[in-house]
Amino acid sequence: MTAEKTEKKLKPQREALRLRARTRNKKPAFERAESWKYDRFSLSWRRPRGLDNKIRRKIKGWPPGCSTGYKGPKIARGLHPSGFREVIVFNVGDLSKIDPNTQAALIAHTVGKRKRATIIAEAKNLSIKILNIKVSAAPEKKEGEEEAEGEEIEQTEEETEPEAEEAPKSEAQAEEAEEPVTEEEKPKKAKKPKKSKSKQETEDKEEGEEEQ
Secondary structure, three states: OHHHHHHHHHOOOHHHHHHHHHHHHHOOOOOOOOOOOOOOOOOOOOOOOOOOOOOOOOOOOOOOOOOHHHOOOOOOOOEOOOOOEEEEEOOHHHHHHOOOOOEEEEEOOOOOHHHHHHHHHHHHHOOOOEOOOOOOOOOOOOHHHHHHHHHHHHHHHHHHHHHHHHHHHHHHHHHHOOOOOOOOOOOOOOOOOOOOHHHHHHHHHHHHHHHO
């Protein structure tokens, strides 16, 4: 009995949906008049209005046009593809009028975020399906998994801290380990420019005369 009840809740109008699918397969594809003749005409249906139009006059040999005879079954008319009847909801009070076995809620587009959240919460309590709600694909995490993730984050933080402390030590060691500067690398003193031979001779002569 319980399995039958759950099936009814999931697809309450299963037979009606099958009937509608069967009639839809038999229904012809309605084409616009003479769309096969002219490229400028789209295939989407347009009601013919001409006085001599063969489709409007339902002349034999021409494709059929839309008419009330091609309606779907009355049982499945207005059903959502899920099998529920749509009921537009504007506030939390409208949920009390919905039968969860055969009807589903459709939140009006004028409803704001705050009221929408309250409607969704109340619908979950009443086990009412909401048709225009986006369900997140990410699975809910359990408490044990969250704790394990917290421990992993703490471990990673502890591992990163000593690395940060060792960084300045490595710089100091690198400075100490630097090789001493060789004599060749030291900046050389600027040498005095050499004097020419003629100038040196004149200076030597002047010094000799002064000594005499």
